[in-house]
Amino acid sequence: MASVEITKERIEKLKAGHKVLAEFRYEPPAVEKGYAGQSLYVNLSDNEIAAKPVDEMMKKTFVGGRGFDLWLLWNAVNGETKWDSPENEVVIAAGPIGGITQYPGTGKSIAVSISPLTGSVVDSNVGGYFGPLLKFAGFDAIEVQGLANEEVIVLIDGDEGLVQILEAPEESVNSHQLAEEMAAVFAQKPAEKRGISSVSAGVGADHTRMGCLNFSFYDTRREVARLKQAGRGGIGTVLRHKKVKALVVKYSGLKGDSNHPDDLETIQETGARMHREIYERDPIMFEMRKDGTNHLTKIMNDYDILPVHNFRYGAHPDAEKIYSPNFQKYFEYAGPDGCWYGCTMACAKFARGFTLRSGPYKGQTITVDGPEYETVAGIGANCGIWDADAVLEANFYCDTYGIDTISFGTSLAFAMECYEEGILNSEITGGLALNFGDGDAMLEILHQMGRGEGFGVVVGQGIRRMKQIFADYGADPQFLQDIGMEVKGLEYSEYVTKESLAQQAGYGLANKGPQHDEAWLIFMDAVNNQIPTFQDKAEALHYFPMWRTWFGLNGLCKLPWNDVEPADNRTRYSGMDAAKVPEHVQNYVQLFRSVTGRQDIESGDDLVRMSEIVYNFQRVFNLKMGYGTREHDAIPYRSAGPVTDLEYESRAERYDQQLIDLVGIVPSGMSTTEKRLALRRYREDQYNQLVDAVYERRGWNQDGIPTLATVRALGIDFPDVVEVIRAHTNGDE
Numbered sequence: 009m010a011s012v013e014i015t016k017e018r019i020e021k022l023k024a025g026h027k028v029l030a031e032f033r034y035e036p037p038a039v040e041k042g043y044a045g046q047s048l049y050v051n052l053s054d055n056e057i058a059a060k061p062v063d064e065m066m067k068k069t070f071v072g073g074r075g076f077d078l079w080l081l082w083n084a085v086n087g088e089t090k091w092d093s094p095e096n097e098v099v100i101a102a103g104p105i106g107g108i109t110q111y112p113g114t115g116k117s118i119a120v121s122i123s124p125l126t127g128s129v130v131d132s133n134v135g136g137y138f139g140p141l142l143k144f145a146g147f148d149a150i151e152v153q154g155l156a157n158e159e160v161i162v163l164i165d166g167d168e169g170l171v172q173i174l175e176a177p178e179e180s181v182n183s184h185q186l187a188e189e190m191a192a193v194f195a196q197k198p199a200e201k202r203g204i205s206s207v208s209a210g211v212g213a214d215h216t217r218m219g220c221l222n223f224s225f226y227d228t229r230r231e232v233a234r235l236k237q238a239g240r241g242g243i244g245t246v247l248r249h250k251k252v253k254a255l256v257v258k259y260s261g262l263k264g265d266s267n268h269p270d271d272l273e274t275i276q277e278t279g280a281r282m283h284r285e286i287y288e289r290d291p292i293m294f295e296m297r298k299d300g301t302n303h304l305t306k307i308m309n310d311y312d313i314l315p316v317h318n319f320r321y322g323a324h325p326d327a328e329k330i331y332s333p334n335f336q337k338y339f340e341y342a343g344p345d346g347c348w349y350g351c352t353m354a355c356a357k358f359a360r361g362f363t364l365r366s367g368p369y370k371g372q373t374i375t376v377d378g379p380e381y382e383t384v385a386g387i388g389a390n391c392g393i394w395d396a397d398a399v400l401e402a403n404f405y406c407d408t409y410g411i412d413t414i415s416f417g418t419s420l421a422f423a424m425e426c427y428e429e430g431i432l433n434s435e436i437t438g439g440l441a442l443n444f445g446d447g448d449a450m451l452e453i454l455h456q457m458g459r460g461e462g463f464g465v466v467v468g469q470g471i472r473r474m475k476q477i478f479a480d481y482g483a484d485p486q487f488l489q490d491i492g493m494e495v496k497g498l499e500y501s502e503y504v505t506k507e508s509l510a511q512q513a514g515y516g517l518a519n520k521g522p523q524h525d526e527a528w529l530i531f532m533d534a535v536n537n538q539i540p541t542f543q544d545k546a547e548a549l550h551y552f553p554m555w556r557t558w559f560g561l562n563g564l565c566k567l568p569w570n571d572v573e574p575a576d577n578r579t580r581y582s583g584m585d586a587a588k589v590p591e592h593v594q595n596y597v598q599l600f601r602s603v604t605g606r607q608d609i610e611s612g613d614d615l616v617r618m619s620e621i622v623y624n625f626q627r628v629f630n631l632k633m634g635y636g637t638r639e640h641d642a643i644p645y646r647s648a649g650p651v652t653d654l655e656y657e658s659r660a661e662r663y664d665q666q667l668i669d670l671v672g673i674v675p676s677g678m679s680t681t682e683k684r685l686a687l688r689r690y691r692e693d694q695y696n697q698l699v700d701a702v703y704e705r706r707g708w709n710q711d712g713i714p715t716l717a718t719v720r721a722l723g724i725d726f727p728d729v730v731e732v733i734r735a736h737t738n739g740d741e
Contacts, residue, residue, distance in 0.1 A: 012185050014192040022193050027175040029160065032057035034169050036146035042104025042267050042603040043067060047080065048147040048171065050162055052250055053094055053154030057171050062148050067604075069723065072103030073139075074131050074560040075622040076149045077120035078629060081129065084153060087632050091124040091246055094155050098221075098247050100207065100255075101149035102139030105603050106563020107348075109264050110272075110279035111595075112286060113565030115140055115348020117223065123241040123520075124217035125415070125470045126497035128633040129626065130241030130520045133560055135347035135356065136223030136234075137205035138257055140563065141166070144266050145259040156251040163194065166259035167203075176253045182210040184374070184408040187224035187233035190256050200260055201226040201233075207255040209244030212409030215460035216468025218419070218499075219244030220412040225347055227358075234358065234377050236347050239412035240523055241498060248410070262349070270605030278598050279350075282568060286352045289572045296571055297345075299332040300357035301381040306331045308385065313504045313530060315390040317444050318421035319493050319646050320655050322504040326394040330384050334396035338362055353567050359400060366451045367405055367458070376404040385502035386417025391424060392444030402454055409458045415470060418499035420453060422471050422492055423463075431483040437463045472497040490645040496521040496635065505647050508534035509691075510545040513698050516643040517549065517712075519626045525566070526553040538583040546701035548584060555588070555612075557619035562600065568592070588612070621722045624707075624714045625729070631713060632732045638712040641699060648691045653680040656687075663687055713737055 037044055046059045062076070070079045077099040084097050099120045108114045117139025123130035142150060145166025152162065161176040180186045190206040206224045213219025221238040238244075247255075265272055290296055294303050305327065308314035312322035338359035347356040360375045379400055387406075388399045406413045420442075426432045427442035434441060440449050440463060456464025466477060471494040479485045493500040498521025505511040511534070514527030529548055532538045539545045559566045574591050581590060593612040601609050609615065630636030650656040656663055657680055667673045667683060671690045675683045703710060707718035713736055719725045 012188040014188055018189075019192055022178050022189060025175060025178040026161070029173040029175060030055035030057055031173075032059075032171040034059055034146060034171070036166050036169050038268060039143060039266060040268050041270050041605050043072070044143050044146050044148045046147060047076065047101075047149040047151065048164065050150065050152050050171070050173065051154040052152065052156040052160065052173065052252070055173055057173065059147070069621060071561040071618050071622070072148065073101050073106070073116075073563055074118040074120065074557065076101040077118055077131065078129065078622065078626055080149060080151045081120055081122075082625075082629055082632075084151065085122060087634060089122055089633075091122045091127070091242070092249050093122075095153060096122045096246060097151045097153045098243060098250070099149060099151045100139065100142070102143050103561055103563035104267075105599055107140030107143055108267050108269070108275060108599075108603065109350035110275050111282060111568075111599060112279075112346070112351045112353045113348075113568040114563060115346075115351065116559070116563050116565050117238070118560045119221055119238040119243050121241070121243045121246045122633070123243070123497070124219075124245045125242045125472070126521055126635070128496065128520075128635045129629045130243065130498070131560065131626075132221070132238040132240040132243055133525065134221065134223045134238035135225075135236040135565065137225040137348065138207055138223045138255070140348065141203065141205050141257045141259040141262075144262060145257050150255065152247075152250065152252065152255065154250065159251050159253050161190075161253055162255045164255075164257045165194075166257065167261070179253050181214070181253060182408040183208045183222035183224075183235055183410055184404075186254055187222065187235060190224070190254055191226050191233050194256060194258055200258075202228050203260040203262065204256065204258050207247070208253060208410070209248045210408055210410030210458075211460070212406070212411040212454075212457045212468070213244035213248040215465055216411060216457050217242045217245055217470050217473075218412045218415035218468060219246075219248060219410045220406075221247060222407060222410060230358070230360070230375070232375055234347075234356070235407055236356070236377065237407065237412070239414060241520060242412070244410040267603055269603040271602035274598055274602040278595050278602070282595060283352045285574060286568070286572050289575065290353075293573070294571050296353050296355040296567065299336070300355045300378070302332045302335065302357070302379055302384050304381040305384050305389070308503065309389075311535060312507075315385055315421075315502050315504050317392050318390060318425040318491060319500070319504055320425075320652075321658060322506070324389065324392075324394075327389060329394040330388040330396050330399060335359060335379060335400065338400070351565075353565070353571070355567060362397075362400055362404070364401055364404065365397075366401065366448075367455050374404055376400060376407065378407075379403045380413075382502050383413040383417070386414050386421075387450065390417050390421040390502060391450055393447045393450060394445070395447045398447030398451065402451060405451070405454050405458070409454070411454070411457060411468075414501050415499040416454070416467075417502070418493050419467050419471050419474065420450060422474065423467050425491055426478055426483070426488075431478050431481060436481065470494065470497065471499055487651070490651045492644055493646060494522070495643055496640050498522060500647070503528075503530060505530065506649055509694055509698055510539060510548055512643055512647050512695055513545070513549055513702060514553070515647060516641045516695070517699070517702060518553070519623065519630060526556055528552075532584070532587055538587070542698055542701040544584075545698055546705040549702045550705045551584070551588070551616065554616045554619040554623055557623050558596075558615050561618060561622060564596075569596075621724055624719060624722055625724050627708075627712075627714055628719070628729050628732055631736055636713065637736070638699070638710070641712055643695065645688065645692070648695055649687055650684055653684060656680050656684045709737065711736075
C-alpha cells in the first residue's frame with residue numbers, strides 16, 4: 009500500500025489515546041506439533057478476555073483453520089443471529105501446518121462470520137502474517153464477539169504474554185494508513201515491524217455489506233506494510249460494526265521449528281523438492297513469480313471464459329489492454345514476493361510508484377498489492393473497463409476502504425447492465441451515467457461507498473438487495489434474477505460458466521456462495537472433456553471441494569498444489585487423476601503427518617475425510633441459519649446460458665449446433681427467442697439432474713440436507729446437529 013510517514017509526534021499522539029479497557033496476562037505456551045492448545049476469546053460488549061482450551065476432539069474432528077472457526081462460531085450463535093447481532097463473531101484461525109517455513113504457501117488464515125450479504129455463515133481465506141503469528145503468540149484461533157462502545161484495538165502481544173482491549177480514538181480507519189500506524193506504534197525498534205500484523209477494514213466497510221478484512225505483513229525490503237484480503241462475504245463490515253479498528257498481533261521469536269513439528273527432517277526434505285519444482289516449472293507453466301495470478305486474464309479471454317459486460321460474453325478484443333504486461337511497469341523484481349516466510353511461489357505482486365487520479369488521496373504516489381486476476385476480471389473486463397490504470401486505482405481504493413473487489417466488480421457490472429437496459433436512469437443514480445466502460449463512473453461509485461453517500465451505497469448492498477430495489481422501479485423480477493450474478497446472496501467470482509455444467513454446480517452448491525476456491529472445474533469439464541457424465545461430474549464435485557477445503561483447515565495456500573506440476577504429471581496420470589496431482593497430494597500427507605505426528609493419516613483419502621467432516625458440518629450450519637436447502641443452490645440463468653437474444657446471437661453458431669447435437673432440435677426456421685428458450689429448458693434440466701447426482705454422492709437427501717446416516721458416519725452426530733437436521737427432515741434418515 010502507500011508508504012505513509014508516521015512521525016514521532018503522531019506515534020505519541022496515538023499512544024496517548026490508548027486507554028486500557030481490559031487486559032489479560034498469560035504464559036505463552038510452546039506450540040507443539042502445530043497447535044498452541046488454546047484459543048482466545050474477546051467480548052467487546054463487556055470487555056471480557058479469556059483463553060479457551062483446544063481439546064483433542066477439536067483437533068481430530070475440526071483439525072484447525074476453517075474447522076476451528078466454524079466450531080467456535082456454531083457455539084456462539086443461534087438460528088436467529090443476524091450479522092449485526094452482538095453474539096455474532098469474527099473468528100480467525102490458521103491451522104496445524106500453517107506457519108512452517110520450509111514449504112511454500114503456509115501463511116494462510118481463514119476468517120468466518122455470519123455474513124451481511126448472505127445471512128448465513130461465510131468463510132474467507134487470506135494470506136499475510138496474522139494467523140501464523142497468532143498461533144506462535146499462543147492461540148490457535150481468536151473469536152471476537154460483542155459490540156464495543158467506542159473505537160478499539162485488540163492487541164495480542166506474544167512477546168509479553170499480554171492481551172489488551174485499547175481505546176483507539178486517533179488511529180486512521182483506512183487500512184493502508186492504519187497498518188503503517190500499527191507497525192510504528194507497537195514496534196520498539198524498526199526490526200520488530202516484521203513481527204507485527206494487523207487485521208483491519210476501512211470506511212467502505214462502514215457503509216456497505218461487502219467489507220473485506222485486510223491482513224498486513226511488513227515488507228522490510230521496501231519498508232512498507234502490505235495487505236492481503238479476506239474478501240468474501242462482508243466480514244470487514246462485521247468487524248467495523250463492532251467498532252474494531254484493528255486486531256494486532258506481535259510476536260518476535262519466529263524460528264524454523266516454531267511449530268515444534270513431530271518430524272522436521274521430512275518437512276525439510278519435502279519442502280526442498282517442492283522449491284526446486286517451483287524454480288524449474290513455474291517459468292514454463294503460469295509464471296506466478298513474474299505475474300502473480302493476473303496471468304489468467306489472457307488465458308480466460310483466449311478460452312471465452314473471461315466475464316465481459318456482466319457475464320454476457322466470455323471474451324473481448326480489448327482485453328489485451330488489461331493483460332499482465334500493462335501492470336508490470338509498476339512491478340519490482342528485486343526478490344521474492346511471498347506473503348509468508350519461505351514461499352517460493354512468490355505470487356504477491358506489488359505495484360509501486362502509481363499516482364492516484366481521484367479520491368481523498370488524489371495526487372499521492374502510492375504502492376498497492378496486486379492486482380489479482382479476480383480484481384482485473386471483475387472491475388476491468390466485467391465492467392468493460394479496458395484501462396489498466398483505472399483498475400489499479402480501484403484496486404488500491406477497494407483495499408484501503410475495505411471493500412471486496414469481487415463483490416464490487418460483479419455488483420457494479422449488474423448495475424451497469426440495468427442502466428443500459430433502462431431499468432435505471434441518471435435520476436436514480438444521482439446523475440451518473442453507468443455505462444459499461446466508464447472508468448470515471450466506476451471510481452466515483454467506489455468513492456461514494458467510502459463516503460457513505462449516493463448510489464454507491466445502493467451498489468454496496470450487493471446484488472440480492474439491488475434486485476429487490478430495482479424491482480420497485482418496475483423492472484421484471486425474472487429478468488433481474490436471470491442477470492443478477494449471485495447465489496445465496498454472494499456475488500460470483502470471475503469466470504463465465506455457460507459451457508461448463510460442472511462449474512455451474514461448483515458455484516451453485518458451494519457452501520458460502522459462488523466462489524471458485526471450492527471447485528474450479530471449467531478446464532476439466534468444458535475444455536478437456538475429462539468428466540463427461542453426470543457421475544463423473546458429481547465425483548469431481550465431491551472430491552475437489554473436499555480437497556480444497558483441506559487447505560483451509562491447515563493454513564495452506566492452494567497454488568503450490570496445482571499451479572505448478574511435476575514434469576511427468578500429465579504423462580503418468582490422465583483425466584481426474586492428473587488434476588489431483590498425486591505427487592503433491594502425497595506431499596501434503598507427509599506434511600500433515602510430520603507436523604502433527606498423526607500416524608493414522610496415510611493417504612489423500614484420509615485428508616479428504618477430514619474435509620468431509622467439516623464440509624458437512626458447514627452445510628448443517630447453513631441449515632441452522634435458515635438456509636442450506638435445494639432452493640438456495642439455484643443459480644441465475646446467465647450462469648447456465650444466454651439470457652437475451654443478443655447473447656444468443658453473439659455465439660449463434662455454437663448454440664445452434666448445441667440444439668442439434670444435444671437437444672435434438674433442428675433450429676432452422678426458429679426465431680432467436682424460440683431457440684434461446686429451447687436451449688434454456690435443456691440447460692436448466694441438465695443442472696437439476698447434476699444437482700441430484702451431487703447430492704447423492706455427498707450423502708445428502710434430495711433437498712440438499714446431509715442425512716443422519718451421513719453425519720453419524722462422519723462422527724458429527726452431536727445432539728444439536730441431529731436436532732437441526734431432524735427439524736428439517738421430520739426425523740427421516
